[in-house]
Amino acid sequence: MEAELPIIQGGMGVGISWEGLAGSVARAGAVGVVSAVGTGYRYPGLVKRDRLGRPLGSKNTHHGEALKRIVREAKRIAGGRGAVGVNVLAAITDYGRVVRDAVEAGADLIISGAGLPLSLPEYAEGSDAALVPIVSSARALNLICRTWKRRYGRLPDAVILEGPLSGGHQGFKYEDCFKPENRLENLLPQVLEAARSWGNLPVIVAGGVWSYEEIKRFIEMGAAGVQVATRFIATEECDAPLVYKELMLELEPDDIVLLKSPVGYPLRVVRTPFVERLLNGENGWQGCASNCVVPCNRGEEAKKVGFCIADRLGLAWLGDYEEGLFISGANGWRLRKQGIIPVERLLRMLTGKEKDPTL
Numbered sequence: 251m252e253a254e255l256p257i258i259q260g261g262m263g264v265g266i267s268w269e270g271l272a273g274s275v276a277r278a279g280a281v282g283v284v285s286a287v288g289t290g291y292r293y294p295g296l297v298k299r300d301r302l303g304r305p306l307g308s309k310n311t312h313h314g315e316a317l318k319r320i321v322r323e324a325k326r327i328a329g330g331r332g333a334v335g336v337n338v339l340a341a342i343t344d345y346g347r348v349v350r351d352a353v354e355a356g357a358d359l360i361i362s363g364a365g366l367p368l369s370l371p372e373y374a375e376g377s378d379a380a381l382v383p384i385v386s387s388a389r390a391l392n393l394i395c396r397t398w399k400r401r402y403g404r405l406p407d408a409v410i411l412e413g414p415l416s417g418g419h420q421g422f423k424y425e426d427c428f429k430p431e432n433r434l435e436n437l438l439p440q441v442l443e444a445a446r447s448w449g450n451l452p453v454i455v456a457g458g459v460w461s462y463e464e465i466k467r468f469i470e471m472g473a474a475g476v477q478v479a480t481r482f483i484a485t486e487e488c489d490a491p492l493v494y495k496e497l498m499l500e501l502e503p504d505d506i507v508l509l510k511s512p513v514g515y516p517l518r519v520v521r522t523p524f525v526e527r528l529l530n531g532e533n534g535w536q537g538c539a540s541n542c543v544v545p546c547n548r549g550e551e552a553k554k555v556g557f558c559i560a561d562r563l564g565l566a567w568l569g570d571y572e573e574g575l576f577i578s579g580a581n582g583w584r585l586r587k588q589g590i591i592p593v594e595r596l597l598r599m600l601t602g603k604e605k606d607p608t609l
């Protein structure tokens with residue numbers, strides 16, 4: 251599979267990259283990615299919910315039929331151009347079932363990170379979807395390749411190297427996110443070397459990649475392409491509610507912070523009223539309805555960190571500024587000068603065909 255543009259729009263859960271964004275990105279010749287987490291929020295009529303309106307259990311939270319509808323609609327919007335992938339977080343409960351849902355939905359590729367997707371080929375068996383793990387080190391890539399080769403006799407079709415400026419979960423400990431050796435450009439040479447040793451796997455870089463000049467620089471260093479997420483939040487076609495997009499246009503660098511997440515990794519979010527209260531010691535956990543991710547242990551970790559990630563990302567998708575949790579990459583504050591623009595214009599900026607007002 252080869253996309254016209256070497257740009258993947260990163261999967262954004264809950265509901266930030268569904269059919270509208272992924273379909274429009276693919277239609278413009280790049281790779282659009284649907285997020286498979288929390289799809290129960292997209293079609294509430296299909297799912298069982300509790301009295302607070304939260305999807306019940308992981309079957310209703312990461313809902314199979316909802317995902318299939320989203321992917322089919324994204325492909326319809328794409329009209330046969332580009333490619334439509336699905337991002338499945340490796341830490342979710344029902345991971346195998348959701349990967350199979352994605353395959354049945356017709357995903358062209360499956361991207362999987364936030365944990366090591368060591369069993370991904372088993373769940374995607376029989377499909378010709380490209381399998382693309384996300385890693386943050388050469389060590390993780392080597393482990394995945396060794397395991398896949400031994401167990402399944404295959405290797406990843408490409409790999410995404412995600413550095414510590416990305417939105418959402420970080421594959422690093424809190425203090426390691428700020429170390430110079432973990433900057434994307436410093437991680438890339440080792441990962442390229444590992445990828446070469448496994449037969450020239452294409453390496454795609456992610457995490458804070460912002461402009462055409464940066465994309466060019468990473469490709470000159472040997473990357474096969476880039477994955478960009480935060481910039482796509484401020485597009486007309488993005489599936490986020492308007493409050494989310496407008497919030498992104500008002501940020502200062504200090505408004506973007508790292509929190510402890512129930513998934514066990516640092517999580518980069520916007521400092522909103524809820525985050526402010528959390529940082530002041532308030533606990534906003536309201537019991538576990540979704541059983542959404544394995545490491546949370548049915549709410550045990552959520553109770554410790556003070557929030558349920560499924561509930562809070564769900565509330566953000568519903569447009570609740572006060573109570574929701576709004577993910578952003580470290581460069582999110584730069585969106586102010588971008589404004590809310592069509593996907594096609596953003597891709598023209600990212601390919602050097604139009605002046606970029608954020609620079």
Ligand SMILES: Cc1cc2nc3c(=O)[nH]c(=O)nc-3n(C[C@H](O)[C@H](O)[C@H](O)COP(=O)(O)O)c2cc1C
Nearest residue numbers: 260261262263416417418457458478479480577579
């Ligand atoms: C709002 C938002 C939600 C995200 N959700 C997910 C997710 O569900 N799974 C995942 O693997 N990555 C997720 N990410 C990470 C992106 O896919 C991407 O790799 C990363 O943000 C790239 O960095 P950038 O945002 O600086 O471009 C999310 C990022 C954002 C901004």
